[in-house]
Amino acid sequence: MGKDNLSSHIDDIINALSDDLDEEISRENIEKELNKFMEYGVPIDQAKQTLIKKYGGQTAPTSYEQSSERKLISDLQPNERSVNLLCRVISVNPKEITVKGEIRKIFYGILGDESGTISFTAWSSELDIEKGDVVEISNAYTREWQGSVQLNLGDRVSIKKTDKEKLPESAFEPRKMKVIDLRSGVGAVDVTARILEINERTTEVDGETKKVFSGILADETGKAQYTSWHDFKIKEDDVLQITGGYVKSWKGIPQLTFDEKATVKKLDKKKIPKKDLQINKMPLYKIIEKRGALDIEVEGTVIEIRQGSGIIERCPECNRAIINNECSIHGKVEGKQDFRVKLVLDDGTGSVTSSLNKELSENLLGKTLEEYKKMDELTMIEDINKKLFAHRIILQGNALGDEFGTSLIAKNAKIIDFDIEDEADNLYQELEELL
Ligand SMILES: [Zn+2]
Structure with missing residues (x-):
């Protein structure tokens, strides 16, 4: 226009x-x-x-009469009440949940409008909508669920089927996107990526057994998970243009979901060479903004060693950290020893927490759990602080976000600054060996 x-x-x-x-x-x-x-x-x-x-003006009566104001999905924030939408049902599935020992049927799925998509849960055993329906929803509400905004259709909701032309298919033209920009709510997307991993499993959908394919895909900007509800004969290392998929996310990690309505085109593998798919280094603000990321590298300074670092006891049943052989779920148990370092990493743009497992902690500290067992607690904590506090480290792994913040589940960790005196000694030694 x-x-x-x-x-x-x-x-x-x-x-x-x-x-x-x-x-x-x-x-x-x-x-x-x-x-x-x-x-x-x-x-x-x-x-x-x-x-x-x-803006408070009067308009001619329309079908929106009862609803005060239509919202665009991309504008929804957590904890909004009286949400009114005009949207298309992209998917809807029943699900059985157990509430106070009783089995209840609810529905979940994805709704979309011109601006994007959102996951929803309908807390009722009857829901008269189908994939492709265009509906006017009033009095829904939003919550944050595992790092994304989710729409809830509760007791007060009203759902009315309306003319499909109000939201024509053309409103859902897929948008070209790089993997790094995928996040839940962006609507239909058009992504070109290389398949790094593919797994096949079967699942029940409406009493039918269906094959589901999932794994990891990547382009030069990043990695994401995907799920395909249709057998596109995808193979590992294929470079594909996937048009018409939707993005969901789990704790900030994007997941591209597509089915038989999407188009999947095999492209020349040279379009995305394997060598371009290294682990992406990301500034922390970007991870916090995205709430999470798959397989990335971050670098920063350890600004805090948190309480709960060092030797801990874990419940043998659920692996929770416990105190005095008492698990909050399993009661009195025989705890098993473990070792970890909980730290806060800051790169000047933001900070994340990370809990390093026994293997990574022992490697970084150059001491084993057995050796720390011979120390008293204070000496142990002092040693951990001396070796890590205010040092620069690199962590690799997945970042997961939720309402408490973002944490990095590290698969690799290394210290990248060094003790200058030690390094000077090493240099001397190497020189002497050369002479
Ligand atoms: Zn337990």
Whole structure:
């Protein structure tokens, strides 16, 4: 839509608001918001009415009469109440859960609009919607679940099927994206990536056994998990253009999900050479912003050794750290010893926590659990601090985010600064050997 065209629509909005036009509502703001609706292909009349309502004006009655204001999925934040959406059902599945010992049926799936997609859970045993339906939802609410915003359809929700043309297929044109930009809610995507790993399993869907394929894919910007609900004969090392997939995420780790409605095209393997797929180094702010990431490297300074580092006892049943042989779930147990270092890493752009397992901790510290057992606790903690506190280290692994922050599950760890005196001694020694 041309700028001039839009300008007359902005006039209309301002005219409709003239009685109660607030000083704060500038033409510029209205234009910005209207543009956003246009960008996502929302029909102009609908966009205008939504904005007029938003700013408190009166509009002609529409099918949105009962709902106060339509929200775009991409704008949803956690803990919103009375959420009203116009969206298309991208997937819907029943699920049985156990609540207080009783089996209950609920539904889960994905909803989409012009701006993006969102996972939902419907807490009722009846849900009369199908894949492809366009529905008006009012009085839903949002929560944060494992690092993503999730929509909940509770007792107060109203769901009305409406004309499919209100959200035509064309509103769901897949957008080209690099793997690093994949995050839940972006809507249909078009991704070109190399398959690094593929696993096959079977699962029950509506009483039918279905093959599901999942694994890891990558481009030069990063890695992500994928799940394919259709057999596209994908093989390891294939370079594929996958068009029409959706992104979900688990603790911030993106997962591309696609089914028979997607197109999967095999491309020349040279399009994404294997050598371009190294572990990506990422500044911490980026990981925190994305809430998580798969197989990345971070570098920073250890700014804190946290309580709970050193020798600990674990429950033999559930592996939880325990104190005095008492597990919060399993009661009195015979604890087994373990060793870990919990630290906070900071690179100047942000900080993450990481709990290093026994093997990584022993390697970094150059001492074993058995050796630490001979020390008293204070000496042990002092030794850990001396060797790690304020040192620069590199960690490799997966970053997982949730409401408590982001933590790195390290698979590799190394110290990259060194003791200058030690290093000088080594140099001398090497020189002497040369002479
Ligand atoms: Zn336990």
